[in-house]
Amino acid sequence: MGTRVGIRWLYSSCRQCEICEINHTVCPYQKNAGANVPGTFQQYIVSPALHVTKIPEQLSPDSAAPLLCAGIAMYSSIMKTKTRPGDYLAILGAGGGLGHMGIQIAAKKGLKVIAIDSGDKKKKLCLSLGATEFLDYREVDIVQAVKAKTKFGVHAVICTANGERAYEQSMQMLRPFGTLVCVGIPNKPFKLPATPFDMIVKGLTIVGNSAGTADEMDEMLAMAVAGDVKAHIDVFQLDDINDVLDRLERSEIDGRVVLRIPQ
Numbered sequence: 073m074g075t076r077v078g079i080r081w082l083y084s085s086c087r088q089c090e091i092c093e094i095n096h097t098v099c100p101y102q103k104n105a106g107a108n109v110p111g112t113f114q115q116y117i118v119s120p121a122l123h124v125t126k127i128p129e130q131l132s133p134d135s136a137a138p139l140l141c142a143g144i145a146m147y148s149s150i151m152k153t154k155t156r157p158g159d160y161l162a163i164l165g166a167g168g169g170l171g172h173m174g175i176q177i178a179a180k181k182g183l184k185v186i187a188i189d190s191g192d193k194k195k196k197l198c199l200s201l202g203a204t205e206f207l208d209y210r211e212v213d214i215v216q217a218v219k220a221k222t223k224f225g226v227h228a229v230i231c232t233a234n235g236e237r238a239y240e241q242s243m244q245m246l247r248p249f250g251t252l253v254c255v256g257i258p259n260k261p262f263k264l265p266a267t268p269f270d271m272i273v274k275g276l277t278i279v280g281n282s283a284g285t286a287d288e289m290d291e292m293l294a295m296a297v298a299g300d301v302k303a304h305i306d307v308f309q310l311d312d313i314n315d316v317l318d319r320l321e322r323s324e325i326d327g328r329v330v331l332r333i334p335q
Contacts, residue, residue: 146174148284153228157182165232167194
């Protein structure tokens with residue numbers, strides 16, 4: 073009793089099926105906070121004890137909140153790339169709520185991060201967080217620019233953008249044996265632009281990711297306590313929620329939004 077905890081995207085999993093024996097984060101019976109379990113925009117919510125995360129006392133509620141969703145999603149995605157220090161990692165949507173945390177985590181792990189987004193504000197943010205290069209997709213051919221920088225292409229891409237063109241470019245900038253991690257969820261369904269020929273000849277790997285394991289969460293929170301990853305946040309009161317959602321739809325907010333729940 074009295075322990076400060078947080079609720080993750082993965083609200084619950086059955087922990088009994090054969091999928092859970094491998095990794096419960098993709099349990100076919102899972103429930104997700106804010107999706108099929110309401111309550112993320114309310115003052116009180118009940119959650120299974122097995123799936124909450126203990127918040128280190130060194131982290132404030134405002135700074136911890138984004139780590140439980142965007143932070144762990146990016147940490148786990150980076151782990152799924154199986155990259156090594158010195159490898160190139162491209163992040164599409166690098167200046168957004170997920171991407172900007174991915175830059176910090178990847179840079180701390182010794183990766184060369186190519187941040188892809190648009191605008192001077194996001195360029196400044198990405199470079200300040202540890203990206204080795206910033207490419208504005210509105211100004212340059214990002215596939216050609218990536219290959220010019222890396223010769224064979226990047227070792228891995230994490231696509232947090234949700235457009236078909238972004239996924240197409242993600243595939244094109246991978247080097248042989250490269251890995252694409254799909255994170256951005258499209259508003260409208262489309263087929264991933266990958267052909268069997270590309271997969272066979274280049275030996276590519278495509279994986280999806282939305283959540284991380286408890287061990288990955290602990291590792292990521294330890295990085296936050298050490299000051300190695302910090303969410304760029306705008307803090308609002310719960311009463312401001314409708315205005316915040318409108319601003320998000322207009323892409324007027326960089327980083328992540330935190331809504332303070334009345335106590």
